[in-house]
Amino acid sequence: MADVSNTHKTEIVEKELRxxxxxxxxxxxVDALIEAALGVLLMYTHVVTNTIIALTNYALIEDPDNFFxxxxxxxxxxxxxxxxxxxxxxxxxxxxxAVLMLGLWRDKMWAYPxxxxxxxxxxxxxxxxxxxTYSVALLALIIFDSVIVILIAHEYHHKRRxxxxxxx
Numbered sequence: 001m002a003d004v005s006n007t008h009k010t011e012i013v014e015k016e017l018r019x020x021x022x023x024x025x026x027x028x029x030v031d032a033l034i035e036a037a038l039g040v041l042l043m044y045t046h047v048v049t050n051t052i053i054a055l056t057n058y059a060l061i062e063d064p065d066n067f068f069x070x071x072x073x074x075x076x077x078x079x080x081x082x083x084x085x086x087x088x089x090x091x092x093x094x095x096x097x098a099v100l101m102l103g104l105w106r107d108k109m110w111a112y113p114x115x116x117x118x119x120x121x122x123x124x125x126x127x128x129x130x131x132x133t134y135s136v137a138l139l140a141l142i143i144f145d146s147v148i149v150i151l152i153a154h155e156y157h158h159k160r161r162x163x164x165x166x167x168x
Contacts (some may be wrong), residue, residue: 014158021151025104028148032097039091043084052076095123104152112156119149 010094034067041047059069078086100118121147129136 017151017154017158021155022105024148024151025101029101029105031064032094032101034065035090035094036098037094039087039089042087042090044087049076049083057072097164104155107159109159112152112155112159116149116156123149 038048053076056066056069056073056076059066060073063069096118100111100115104115123142126138126142126145129135130142
């Protein structure tokens with residue numbers, strides 16, 4: 001009787017982890033598409049720059065030393081070459097993640113190790129940047145990406161166990 005109860009509990013946990021995995025993949029997929037779209041906007045328009053300027057105008061009129069407004073304005077005040085490179089980076093980063101998340105969503109075996117490897121590379125970069133900036137937003141991204149890697153690895157191992165069991 002204890003074995004049945006433990007098996008049932010394990011099935012429930014696996015189902016919940018699968019749900020968390022699918023939600024995480026969906027969120028990363030949406031994030032990837034937003035990144036790619038922002039990349040295109042940065043490369044070919046001035047929408048992002050104009051939006052930043054419009055959003056920071058009032059804050060800078062009220063307080064010319066406003067920390068957030070001055071830093072956002074500095075981001076908007078870059079050369080067109082730097083803006084194009086930033087847009088290209090965002091687009092490529094977003095498209096890589098989108099392809100990987102689509103592969104995970106469709107349960108493609110190649111996508112599991114590839115996603116883990118790519119997200120770990122991004123995590124290394126995020127940690128280095130965090131140690132330079134101590135950005136709370138970056139820390140949240142590091143935590144989110146770490147959880148996603150753990151969920152992907154768990155799902156990959158669980159899927160491989162199911163495939164081996166089906167062959168025997």
